[in-house]
Amino acid sequence: MSVQPNPDLHTPVSSVHRNWFPIIVLVLGAAALLMFITTEWIRGRFVLGVEQVRAIDQIQTKVAISHLWVEEFVTSDIVDLNEIRQNLEQSKELLNSIERQAPTSRWLLDLGEQASVGDTVARAKLEFAQFADISKQRLDGFERNEDVGIGSAIDTQFDSVFAKLLANLRTLGQIYEFALARNESRSRLLVRAIIIAWLLIVGLAVEGLWYRERRYREAEVALHASEARLLQAQKMDAVGRLAGGIAHDINNHLAAITMQCELIKLRASEEDPIIERMDVIANIGAKSAGLIRRLLAFSRRQPVQPEVINLHRIVTGMQNMVARLIGEDICLQVYCCDGLWNVLMDPVQLEQILLNLILNARDAMPAGGEIKVSIDNRSVNDLSDSQTKTRLGDYVVLRITDQGTGISAAVVDKIYEPFFTTKDATSGRGLGLATVYGIVEQNRGYIELYTEEGIGTTFEILLPRSEHAETTATRQPVTRAQQGIDSCRILLIEDNEELRESTCEILKQMGYMVSSANNGDNALVIFDKIGTAINLVITDVVMPGIGGKELANRLHDRRPELPIIFVSGYTDDVILQHGLEAGEVNFLPKPFTANSLVKMVESVLARTKRSRSDS
Numbered sequence: 001m002s003v004q005p006n007p008d009l010h011t012p013v014s015s016v017h018r019n020w021f022p023i024i025v026l027v028l029g030a031a032a033l034l035m036f037i038t039t040e041w042i043r044g045r046f047v048l049g050v051e052q053v054r055a056i057d058q059i060q061t062k063v064a065i066s067h068l069w070v071e072e073f074v075t076s077d078i079v080d081l082n083e084i085r086q087n088l089e090q091s092k093e094l095l096n097s098i099e100r101q102a103p104t105s106r107w108l109l110d111l112g113e114q115a116s117v118g119d120t121v122a123r124a125k126l127e128f129a130q131f132a133d134i135s136k137q138r139l140d141g142f143e144r145n146e147d148v149g150i151g152s153a154i155d156t157q158f159d160s161v162f163a164k165l166l167a168n169l170r171t172l173g174q175i176y177e178f179a180l181a182r183n184e185s186r187s188r189l190l191v192r193a194i195i196i197a198w199l200l201i202v203g204l205a206v207e208g209l210w211y212r213e214r215r216y217r218e219a220e221v222a223l224h225a226s227e228a229r230l231l232q233a234q235k236m237d238a239v240g241r242l243a244g245g246i247a248h249d250i251n252n253h254l255a256a257i258t259m260q261c262e263l264i265k266l267r268a269s270e271e272d273p274i275i276e277r278m279d280v281i282a283n284i285g286a287k288s289a290g291l292i293r294r295l296l297a298f299s300r301r302q303p304v305q306p307e308v309i310n311l312h313r314i315v316t317g318m319q320n321m322v323a324r325l326i327g328e329d330i331c332l333q334v335y336c337c338d339g340l341w342n343v344l345m346d347p348v349q350l351e352q353i354l355l356n357l358i359l360n361a362r363d364a365m366p367a368g369g370e371i372k373v374s375i376d377n378r379s380v381n382d383l384s385d386s387q388t389k390t391r392l393g394d395y396v397v398l399r400i401t402d403q404g405t406g407i408s409a410a411v412v413d414k415i416y417e418p419f420f421t422t423k424d425a426t427s428g429r430g431l432g433l434a435t436v437y438g439i440v441e442q443n444r445g446y447i448e449l450y451t452e453e454g455i456g457t458t459f460e461i462l463l464p465r466s467e468h469a470e471t472t473a474t475r476q477p478v479t480r481a482q483q484g485i486d487s488c489r490i491l492l493i494e495d496n497e498e499l500r501e502s503t504c505e506i507l508k509q510m511g512y513m514v515s516s517a518n519n520g521d522n523a524l525v526i527f528d529k530i531g532t533a534i535n536l537v538i539t540d541v542v543m544p545g546i547g548g549k550e551l552a553n554r555l556h557d558r559r560p561e562l563p564i565i566f567v568s569g570y571t572d573d574v575i576l577q578h579g580l581e582a583g584e585v586n587f588l589p590k591p592f593t594a595n596s597l598v599k600m601v602e603s604v605l606a607r608t609k610r611s612r613s614d615s
Helices: 021-074 081-101 103-108 111-143 153-182 184-267 274-299 311-326 347-363 432-442 497-509 520-533 548-558 574-581 594-614
Strands: 002-004 307-309 330-336 342-345 369-380 393-402 446-452 456-466 489-493 513-517 536-540 564-568 586-589
Touching: 021 081, 021 111, 021 153, 081 111, 111 153, 184 274, 184 497, 184 594, 307 311, 307 347, 311 330, 311 347, 311 369, 311 393, 342 347, 347 369, 347 393, 347 432, 347 456, 432 446, 432 456, 489 497, 489 520, 497 513, 497 594, 513 520, 520 536, 520 548, 536 548, 536 594, 548 564, 564 594, 586 594
Parallel strands: 002 446, 330 369, 489 513, 489 536, 536 564, 564 586
Antiparallel strands: 307 342, 342 456, 369 393, 393 456, 446 456
């Protein structure tokens, strides 16, 4: 069952909440990790820029020291040549490291600065190579007593290259220092942004925890509501079991009464007034049986005889009768889509659904109005946005909409309870919607409700689609004389004495020989004695000891071709129920009339005779 707002009325009756807490935690964790990685990357780039400036300063220092030591060496001062060579090698390595790391620090520089750094580094490397080469020449020349001292040509060249190299190194350092100073404000903004982001993450985490606590409390409320629904379902099931047990006995008594009326009518003359009296009694029994069927419908214990039917044909067939029931002040409109699918269900049950819902709609519009009945096809392929518990598949949807008072939120969860009604004691018994609920559940369908007080109500019945063709009209059974059946013997098993005796008498009146038993054990004893002479078995389904289904299995072990008719007012036998739905079981619901009994017997015997002739 599902209760939803009417799409045309725009009033929500229920809503779906999603628990986003795990997603929030995942996103916050990913954001925190990303911020940590970003902070480390930014810090590394700033540190790299500072290291570039420090490296340039070191090169300047080492080059200046090397220049001084070369000058001192050629003036005969004592200088360690290895120190000069080591300074030059270290300066070369620092200059190469600046060139290697320049691309990774470009995020500090604009395009013009990046180009200037590249050109300056290239010139500095060239000039450093010249500086190192001239330094080596002067050192080697001094050892060969060449004129490499102060004031010489090579000294002038040496000083010129040294000056150019220092100028380029200063230019390079100034570029990085200016870029670092310019980006200092950016770094402050970045730090502030990171702090704000962390505060936001903490706030979101707190919000997530609060949301989780709120959802936990909502889950508690939902759990209590679910427990209430479970108790209600258990109550309905208990009432249903009680109804089923009572119905079994009442149907036996009603069937016995009906059969006795039929016997009296058979023995009376056509002018005898007793016939009219018997008809009145039979009609009262039929009304009582109808009430029992309504009780069994909501408890899902009603025996059904499903057929492949077309809803539009059933609805249009009832339209004139329903129009008279609802009155002239209410307009009944029926709409149907093209290519309507078939469904598998008992047509009597479909009529019960229609009558109950349409009469409820009529009662909701005391001043008149319009009742709209529409039928269409629906394929459920995606449940991601659905608020219902409908399974995937194809359904035929029967929709009944009224313009009445609607259903209040205070009672919307109780409308399917048996004996619950908003009407006065003289207007209803509270079984209408309970009956509809039971029938829909029994046929593996779904109910959806859309309602708004003062605007109207829509009931949607979703019934599974049947791929088979619509069942043709039942052929009228032929008479015994036409069948040519002589001396047919029937074995009747029924635990209710009055019904057993009445049924035996009816069958004997119709010319059949009857052997009877009050339980399955006695039936097996009789069958073992005269089993070859028995043409048909009629057995109750629910009996003390051996039940009807088990008895049928034992009889078929002895004679597989033996035809069997099952009789019951209700059945919980799953195997038998599946057989009914597949059309493999001969079933006669209680209470039955003499006419329906004889027609069933003649039909089964005729079908058995044809199958034997064909084989």
